[in-house]
Amino acid sequence: MPERITTADVAKVARLARLDVTPEEIDRMTSQLDGMLGHFADVDALDLSDVVPMTQPFPLVNVLRADVVRPCLDREEVLAAAPAAEAGCFRVPPIGGEG
């Protein structure tokens, strides 16, 4: 089982999750996540080397549909729900920045 989770781990995970967190939140989350991952010790003790992972319950594979044109969402209706739209597109601030 990995080492105990640190505030630096939590700050990094928050960046990966695109979630701004305050220093107080980092402290609180560090202790809560550490506590929750501590419960994983019982699972960690199991020998799972021969077990096949189960990603979903019903064994459906390659669900395909006929390539037929059908109605899609109305563009105006969709854009009306956006925080900002312009010329038939979603409007966002400049792409990029730290993170």
Add this chain to the structure above:
Amino acid sequence: MAADQLTAAQVADGVRAGTRKAADVVERHLAVIAEREPEIHAFNLVLAEQARERAAAIDAAVAAGNDPGPLAGVTVALKDNMCTRGVPTTCSSKILDGWKPPYNATVVDTLRDAGAIVVGKTNLDEFAMGSSTENSAFGPTRNPHDTSRVPGGSSGGSAAAVAAGFAQVSLGSDTGGSIRQPAALCGVVGVKPTYGYVSRYGLVAFASSLDQIGPFTSSVADAALMLDVIGGHDPLDSTSIPQPHPSLTDAIQQDVSGLRVGRITDLPEGADPDVQERLEAAFDALRAAGASIVDVQVPAFTFGLTAYYLIAPAEASSNLARYDGVRYGLRTEAADTNAMYGATRAAGFGDEVKRRIMLGTYALSAGYYDAYYGKALKVRRLIHDDFERAYQQADVLLTPTSPTVAFKFGDKGDNPFAMYLCDTYTIPTNLAGHPGMSVPFGTGAHGLPVGVQVLAGTLQEPVMFRVAAALERSMEAEATA
């Protein structure tokens, strides 16, 4: 179910025959809502005018000689994580406050086509993450049996709506117990069908390999009718099972003689004595009705909670990445996109949602994936296989639904794991993809409702419903004795 209450089928039969007006049905429920909703807060939104218009249209259809369908005039409340075109769908989150979806969930269209009338959108723990509705951004729902207590969660509003008589039936979603646990705490029937039984198209995703829609009702027969209507394949949901389901309304006509009811001898401890007592009474009732009780073991059951709290947050962290202030919902303006994403999500999500996004992101991140998420998926396989073995020996399994009756607001304090323990008995079923349902079975401490959980194997809803109906009949017999 109280003797003066009508079943959904009775309402629909009357409306279809023209002997009962859908308009009267709606007014009766709106009157109950007007009286008790301020105290209960089951709804994020009551759709009174829309319901009245719909009732008038149904009555007009009947007068014109048309059949509105098997749920004609039946009032339904929808958990507010099911998309309703042009009608706000919030998931009880600030990040979606005011959002009006441009499409209907498949279940919404299906219910409408069957003649049902939507009376409102119900409160939930934000994005269905919680067991008490205390995580709603719009304030908690109160349990109709005791307003100082929680209704359970996350579908607490839908459970309370049926328990309080605000709607004949309601829909919830169940990822780890979010239909069954509130059903138990509010004294109503709640069903999580087999994964893929009901279309999830238009259900806002929490953990996609676990989420399933199901009904809350006052009776087992109503739950059967609801699933007969909303179950079935949907081309818009690639995980929906591509085969027709047998009628559950027919299934409950059969008794339980000859069925094998399993008692899990290695079930995790922790159920209160009053809850345990009702479970024993349920075994007795089924034995008296002709079933045999067999001991089975499900060793991996006990690892369900741990595996779930890695798998569900991992899937949630991925699903909730879409709330970034670009296409819908809240945006906090900032100088560039990354700053906007971080600020929007910090402002829009509540503490529990943030906690699960963080846990899930951690479990999936480089260096930890195999140690946490990968192992959890293997444990999931163990749980599934252990259940499958148990179902070789027993047709259904019986457990408590919730370890306790409804608890008081704030009872679980700041310890997230204390809240997660509410779902000890419900979670393993979601991991296996199997069906499960909670049936009201008398009362426990403080005279509060206790639910008994009936579990069955993949697509074994017919046998699960037969057992549920037998439990219900034994309660009715007790009440009239």
